[in-house]
Amino acid sequence: MERSFVMVKPKFADKPEVIEYVKKRLTDAGLKIVSGEYKSYSTEKAQEHYAEHFRGSYENAKPFYKTLEAYITSGKVYGMEVVGENAIARIRELVGSTIKTDKETGAQILPAKGTIRYEVPLMINEPHDITENVIHASDAPSAGERELAIFKTL
Ligand code: ATP
Numbered sequence: 663m664e665r666s667f668v669m670v671k672p673k674f675a676d677k678p679e680v681i682e683y684v685k686k687r688l689t690d691a692g693l694k695i696v697s698g699e700y701k702s703y704s705t706e707k708a709q710e711h712y713a714e715h716f717r718g719s720y721e722n723a724k725p726f727y728k729t730l731e732a733y734i735t736s737g738k739v740y741g742m743e744v745v746g747e748n749a750i751a752r753i754r755e756l757v758g759s760t761i762k763t764d765k766e767t768g769a770q771i772l773p774a775k776g777t778i779r780y781e782v783p784l785m786i787n788e789p790h791d792i793t794e795n796v797i798h799a800s801d802a803p804s805a806g807e808r809e810l811a812i813f814k815t816l
């Protein structure tokens with residue numbers, strides 16, 4: 663059994679129909695939602711959660727870090743502990759990827775149809791946004807444990 667930290671981000675977390683939709687996608691896939699709670703990230707906690715993008719300082723941070731921090735600290739999130747067999751990979755599949763930019767044409771490549779990141783903005787008439795996406799899910803078992811521990815301290 664694996665544990666993942668799954669979080670509906672600001673702009674979406676205050677919409678009950680989005681929370682219900684995300685929970686249904688997870689439970690329909692046979693995953694178990696152990697807990698779910700509304701909390702918010704301070705700047706410091708955002709830096710801890712996104713340590714791989716913050717890299718210790720704003721000088722060293724990835725170019726998109728500031729906008730990411732502004733987004734994640736902009737309002738309440740809904741964080742969940744989700745468990746199941748092979749949970750990490752299966753949830754990442756349900757979530758879909760972030761928006762990518764085609765290097766040659768500069769065109770945006772949206773997450774795949776049917777994924778949560780693709781379907782939820784359509785459902786509530788929000789644009790697909792490169793930073794302001796719907797949801798986070800841990801990308802490795804170690805990340806799951808680390809992120810769940812941080813969320814407990816919020
Ligand atoms: P992916 O499956 O695409 O790797 P992810 O959820 O792992 O998605 P990260 O690469 O960890 O995403 O990035 C964390 C967050 O930072 C993203 O969800 C998105 O909000 C934001 N982000 C990532 N890359 C960019 C970018 N190039 N421009 C703007 N925001 C970005």
Ligand code: MG
Binds near residue numbers: 801
């Ligand atoms: Mg990533």
